[in-house]
Amino acid sequence: MVRQVVVVGAGVYGAAVADTLTRRGARVTVVDAGAAAGGTSGATFSWLNSCGKQPRAYHDLRVAGMAAHRRLAAEVPAGGWYHDGGNLEWAADHAGAERLRRKVAGVLGYGYEARWLDRAEALRLEPDLAPAELPADGIAWFPAEGWVDPIRLIGHLLSASTGRGAELVDGDAVTDLEVAGGLVRAVRLRSGRRLVADAVVNCAGPQAAGIAALAGLALPMRNTRGVLIYTAPAPVAVSRVVHAPRVHLRPDGGGRLLLHSPDVDDAAYPSETGEFAVDRSAVEAVLDAVRALLPGLRTMPVESIRPGPRTVTVESVRVGERPIPGDGLPVLGRVVELPNFHFAVSHSGATLCLHAGDLVAREVLGEDVDDALAAFRFERLAVDPDHSPKIQ
Structure with a gap:
């Protein structure tokens, strides 16, 4: 026993x-x-x-x-770690759009929830997104998805x-x-x-x-590295997971955003202290992408930002090691x-x-x-x- x-x-x-x-x-x-x-x-x-x-x-x-x-979450409603709202995803080019269409067709075949939205429908879910960054249609919404703290x-x-x-x-x-x-x-x-x-x-x-x-x-x-960027509190409303072509993001509590891009993962390298560091230009590229996607980040009060045009600040950049079996x-x-x-x-x-x-x-x-x-x-x-x- x-x-x-x-x-x-x-x-x-x-x-x-x-x-x-x-x-x-x-x-x-x-x-x-x-x-x-x-x-x-x-x-x-x-x-x-x-x-x-x-x-x-x-x-x-x-x-x-x-x-x-x-x-x-239903058993412990005050726990505060579970967040639903789904996931929005769209592509920047024809090849990406074809991959997304195949993915949606595949999950629908499994009985998984997925819907196609146009720009107006997506903006009703996430009104702070920049309309110009969204395609006219072909935006996938997976309503059963979410995130946890x-x-x-x-x-x-x-x-x-x-x-x-x-x-x-x-x-x-x-x-x-x-x-x-x-x-x-x-x-x-x-x-x-x-x-x-x-x-x-x-x-x-x-x-x-x-x-x-x-x-x-x-x-x-075959573990891999993953780089995550945590912003300071920002005056924008993001309610769910969003996979835009140049940046992935979700809310992270207290007005903060959590940002990721597959490109930034490759920018992590071992520093002289043995800890991982991340190339600053790769972090800035992710910030540029999220500023374009969320125009409200460009109107933050001066006292909460660095001098100059870059108006979203970073609280931390973390490098995690993803455990991936062979x-x-x-x-x-x-x-x-x-x-x-x-x-x-x-x-x-x-x-x-x-x-x-x-x-x-x-x-x-x-x-x-x-x-x-x-x-x-x-x-x-x-x-x-x-x-x-x-x-x-």
């Missing part, structure tokens, strides 16, 4: 797994090398969607993840878990896993502490491969050769965490959820030419 579970990682997955485990009576210790929500979960666009995702099993998992967020969500889930007796150990990295008799027996921390475990759940995000290696498992990962799909659930070691690792953890984390936790406690997790097992990535699992 599983009584004591060690969850490695205090991001959205670790918090969600711990929540289900403690609700079902398990004793849980959540460990993190840094602070809770201090890794990828603290630097994410956190867009809730299943917009053009393949294969169908992955799409369905994400749709279930979106539904789990809506349920939790991951820090507040993690805070709620960890608070609920510790209220049921879970222990949070932060600032103490996992240094070893004791494996004997085909099971993980204990987790060792940098502090010297030894945590006896009936089960271990690897929710370590970008560091998941390192934790797996301690158990003798080879988890292929084939791009989640790795979820138990390992066949090490059945008390479980994974909860994926890109788009904000969308998936509540539903996928619940499934993983239920399997940890012995429930049969194989139908839901079969497509996302570790073994699909860990097969030698002779089809035997890669156990180092």
